[in-house]
Amino acid sequence: MIKQKIVLRYPPHVVEQPTIYHLIKDFDLMVNILRADINPKKEGRLMMELSGSELNYQRAIEWLREQGLHIMGLEQQIIWRSDRCTHCGACTVICPTEALAFNRPEMTVSFDEYKCVVCELCLRACPARAMETLVENSNSK
Template structure:
């Protein structure tokens, strides 16, 4: 099973070997999708955790017990094709390649299966055609 989480590190926890402990103690594979962590400062990391469902639950509890904030991927990104003008700005900030403009028409393509739900595309859209939808179908 896989879960996508955003982990928020308070200043006092940035030195903990989180991904190592997840692998050794819980047999969880942690794929780091995006990280912004600096020594002696707070940080954020988006990870995709893979493993047994019981171990995932135990690992999440351990992370919370360490004082880390966890955000589960709350929904999905949706593109309003009526509003989108295919400018491609969102594709330039998309870390996973879920958004891309393809020649020869340069029409925006959204591949939801690649989306990290990092939400970087939302503020980049000049026509507000991208939204986070909390109720996933």
């Protein structure tokens, strides 16, 4: 068994393909969609957790690449710029998954990218703007 959080980036020409249907039907994977940003005829983005057998997962990833989709790990989506962070802690009550956490007694902020679900609430809630995303999208601005 394998369980992996990934991000799919759809070029405009494949946005309308029933990708998820094939992942379930042809590769017997369980799909848990965390977030989707899909618009007809525009580049789209889908964040999800895939689980299933290792072999099926690898075959599915290969198939997705063949369809022209870009695949990235979820943990690469949000970047914590520790040089910008002042360790106030304002983000820690906004982050819904405790990916941004406040450590006591050190009284410092830490970021666990594996807990992050890329909701992006921290991007604007951080007064020092220490959180950044690599992906251009309407919510980050």
